[in-house]
Amino acid sequence: MHDLREIRENPEKFKTGLIRRGEDRTVIDKVLNLDEERRKLILEVETLKSKRNSESQQVGLLKKKGEDASEIIVAMKRLGDEIKELDEKQGLIETQIEELLLGIPNVPHPSIPDGKDDKENVTVNLWGEPTKFTFDPKPHWDIGTDLDILDFDRAGKITGSRFTIMKKSAAKLSRALISFMIDVHTSQNGYSEIYPPYMVNSASMTGTGQLPKFAEDAFKIDKTDYWLVPTAEVPVTNMYRDEILDISDLPIYHVAYTACFRAEAGSAGRDTRGLIRQHQFDKVELVKFVLPEDSYNELDKLTANAARILELLGLPYRKVMMCTGDVGFSAAKKFDLEVWMPSYNNYVEISSCSNFEAFQARRANIRFRREAGAKPEFVHTLNGSGLAVGRTIAAIMENYQTEDGSVIVPEALRPYMGIDKISK
RNA sequence: GGAGAAGUACCCAAGUGGCUGAAGGGUCCGCACUCGAAAUGCGGUAGGUCAGCUAAGCUGGCGCGGGGGUUCAAAUCCCCCCUUCUCCGCCA
Numbered sequence: 319m320h321d322l323r324e325i326r327e328n329p330e331k332f333k334t335g336l337i338r339r340g341e342d343r344t345v346i347d348k349v350l351n352l353d354e355e356r357r358k359l360i361l362e363v364e365t366l367k368s369k370r371n372s373e374s375q376q377v378g379l380l381k382k383k384g385e386d387a388s389e390i391i392v393a394m395k396r397l398g399d400e401i402k403e404l405d406e407k408q409g410l411i412e413t414q415i416e417e418l419l420l421g422i423p424n425v426p427h428p429s430i431p432d433g434k435d436d437k438e439n440v441t442v443n444l445w446g447e448p449t450k451f452t453f454d455p456k457p458h459w460d461i462g463t464d465l466d467i468l469d470f471d472r473a474g475k476i477t478g479s480r481f482t483i484m485k486k487s488a489a490k491l492s493r494a495l496i497s498f499m500i501d502v503h504t505s506q507n508g509y510s511e512i513y514p515p516y517m518v519n520s521a522s523m524t525g526t527g528q529l530p531k532f533a534e535d536a537f538k539i540d541k542t543d544y545w546l547v548p549t550a551e552v553p554v555t556n557m558y559r560d561e562i563l564d565i566s567d568l569p570i571y572h573v574a575y576t577a578c579f580r581a582e583a584g585s586a587g588r589d590t591r592g593l594i595r596q597h598q599f600d601k602v603e604l605v606k607f608v609l610p611e612d613s614y615n616e617l618d619k620l621t622a623n624a625a626r627i628l629e630l631l632g633l634p635y636r637k638v639m640m641c642t643g644d645v646g647f648s649a650a651k652k653f654d655l656e657v658w659m660p661s662y663n664n665y666v667e668i669s670s671c672s673n674f675e676a677f678q679a680r681r682a683n684i685r686f687r688r689e690a691g692a693k694p695e696f697v698h699t700l701n702g703s704g705l706a707v708g709r710t711i712a713a714i715m716e717n718y719q720t721e722d723g724s725v726i727v728p729e730a731l732r733p734y735m736g737i738d739k740i741s742k
Numbered sequence: 743g744g745a746g747a748a749g750u751a752c753c754c755a756a757g758u759g760g761c762u763g764a765a766g767g768g769u770c771c772g773c774a775c776u777c778g779a780a781a782u783g784c785g786g787u788a789g790g791u792c793a794g795c796u797a798a799g800c801u802g803g804c805g806c807g808g809g810g811g812u813u814c815a816a817a818u819c820c821c822c823c824c825u826u827c828u829c830c831g832c833c834a
Contacts, residue, residue: 379761
């Protein structure tokens, strides 16, 4: 969410941001008109309230002296009705402004390219080379089914499409990856581990930007105000909602594993096979709370932390900078890490690292003070996958497959797996 | 699920209808004591948010878990909700 005062002072900045994203900029003028009306009303109603307060005080004083105050009381009763009417009008306008503000995306950072969609993203660098095979490589869904470690059919039976049962070495690989990733981030990259709830309330979903605009992408628990987390970003970022953080605690780095749940409402027919697009998947997430002046440096570090996992696993990847059309609603700048996926003969997103600047912090009201007595400022929040576990399993199975249908276990995972090869 | 208690600013905490933006602490700053620090003593500043006029600042509104209500006037009275704690019940 944006600061109303900032929009008032610099509307062009926000209009330009919307234009760069290819979105309707007239919302800014709508907000400004409502804001003007709102401030006029405030001025009017506050004058009346000030009068009511002082006159009411007179009533108390008169009564103490045993004098008659009924004239003031009658007058104030009338004034009270007037105030009530104006208050309601003001509340209505403020609700309208709030609704508009919650629907305005973040302003893209100047450094990111203009573009309509993912085709105009820019590759920043490549690590490794697409894996070459001396035989015809199989997609991971075939490898997994043939090894009897992935079971899509029974998952469909017990739940539905876009769910998977992982068995034996696949199940263990999943556990191994989660532990491996968390261990690297806590012991080498300075993150502190969090294990949060998998359900959050609507206020949290609003705080990070999933609500109100993207309700159809998430699963809502019937008869409650709870949502299944689409990413650990939501519970972890909202940990500090409505708090003023101590500057000596900044920057805060958290790493959290959760299962993630996504309705995938707009993805019918896409990535229907395998582990790439599931309603439930595992992810290790990195979340940072930092000083505003540090956030872009922190974004580079966070992206490097996520990339480090791919490098340790020996998986070829590229780093891509998102263009304005693909940067996402809440982010000002975003890098995707895309892993080489032989079955797609292409790179597939496996991590998304974003700087939200104060966009989420303002929604969630997460602040800090530079010194005692100083005015609280909003922190900058960042997050990134470190990594998506299901896609990592798919990438390992495909890139490390052998001609006989088994899968070599990457060196870094062997201590966690206890074996160096997954075979029949 | 049942019974009871509580929620006041960054933290602790007093406050049951008007003079309470809210005592007192802590935190923070200065001074004294000390070789220095701690502890102690003395003095002092600040406090969230919105609006207005401005250069610092000043004025006003809101605000005491959240939302509604009663009243000329609400931290204080009433209703609903949330959270925490204690006891009981149930349970992995």
